[in-house]
Amino acid sequence: MTAAPAPVSSTAAGALSAFLRGVERRALVVAELQCGDPTVAEQALVAVMRAFAGIASDLPMAQWPERFWSLLVHRAPLREPTAGHWPAPLEHLAGLTPPARLAFVLRIGGGLDEAAAAQILDLPMADYQHALADACPRDAHGNPDAAGWRALAEQVQLRIRDLPASRLQRLQQPVAAPTSQQPDAASWRTPARPDAPAQRRPVKRQRGRRFPWKGVLIVAVTVGVLLGGAAWWKHARQAGAPLADTPEGAVADAGPVKVEALPTDDLPTVAPTASPFAASDAAMLADPDLPTARDADLYAWFAAGGPVPVDESQAQPSRPEPATAGLETAAADE
Structure with missing residues (x-):
């Protein structure tokens, strides 16, 4: 049972068609050299392309090569091929076991490196390299024949390059013949169109947004x-x-402070005490020369011949008189 192609966009359909056109020539030669029957190889490749077209839209494009070759090498006609026929330049392939032959054609015909080929075949790298060694031609002494390996590789590349275009056109045949009730059947590469456009539900227009x-x-x-x-x-x-x-x-306590008047009845009566200096102070205060004694510092300064204080209530000269002017005047007067 083959998978039906899923509806894809025109861009994805173009990318899928370009990928298949780029890989179909090598894939057909790999399938033919593995099973030894061109018809069986074409049928297997068409089935793989249909299955791949159904899942390609769900895969990133970077994973397309790995998934395509995985689908091809796991087909029963390639895993367990029946008796086939190989041309004279490639008769060496007839004597190989199917795993060794598949490892060889996938490496040379598919153009895959050893790591990618081993991953596609689900084999460890050592097992895949061992299969390649089994597929290598041997000389008369049982040693690997490098010239024979190059000759096989050149024949495989020549077969890929000279593949007839008619065989590639057969890979693009429609899935079924058109009938009177069905539209013209396009190639299985063409993405399937939906039967009817999906009815769009009327979108209710939201009224003015109310305040939240x-x-x-x-x-x-x-x-x-x-x-x-x-x-x-x-x-x-x-x-x-x-x-x-x-x-x-x-x-x-952080409450308010209470103020109360203290009773005065129980307070002791204290008699005033006379100062021992009261008599001497009274005699001094009664002395008639007390005002003169209080100004003794002024009279001492005047007797020493000090300058007369300036009367600040009147305008002052711009150049003050020297401090010795008053003393000289007093000396001259004497």
């Missing part, structure tokens, strides 16, 4: 709860902080 009162209310309530909790926590911390931080023996 519910969301705003939820946000407001949440903010109010948070603010209330923060205020309560702050008040609780302030109320409990003095009790926790008060040292032992200290007053922790």
Whole structure:
């Protein structure tokens, strides 16, 4: 049972068609040299192309080569080929076991490197290299024949290059013949078209967007709860902080201070005591020369011939008189 091609875009369909055109020539030669029957090889390749077209749209393009060759080499006619026929230049392939022959044609005909070919065949690298060694021609002494290997590789490349175009055209045949009730059958490469365009559901136009009162209310309530909790926590911390931080023996009451008048009845009466200096102070205060004694520093300065103080209530000269001017005048007057 073959997979039907899935609907793909025109770009993907073009990429798929270009990929198959680029790989079909080598793939046909690989299938033919592996099974030894051109008809069986064409049938196997057509089945692989149909299956690949059905899954290609689900794969990245970078995985297309690996998946295509994996589908081809796992076909029964290639895994377990029956008796076939090989031309004279390639008679060496008839004497190889199917695994060794498949390893050879995939490496030379498919143009794959050893790592990619081993991964496609699900073989470890050592097993794949061992299969290639079994496929290598031997000389008379049983040693690998490098010239024989190059000759086989040249014959395979020549067969790929000279492949008739008619055989490639047969690979593009439609899946089934057209009938009166069906449209013309296109090639299986053409992506399938949907039977009818999907009916689009009418899109309801949204009316003017209403203000999200519910969301705003939820946000407001949440903010109010948070603010209330923060205020309560702050008040609780302030109320409990003095009790926790008060040292032992200290007053922790933070209430208002009460003021009360103390009773004066029980206060003791203290008699005023006379100062021992009261008599001497009274004699000094009664002395008539006390004002002169209080200005003794002024008279001492005047007797020493000090300068006369400047009267700051009047305008001052730009150049002040020297300090010795008054002394000289006083000396001259004498």
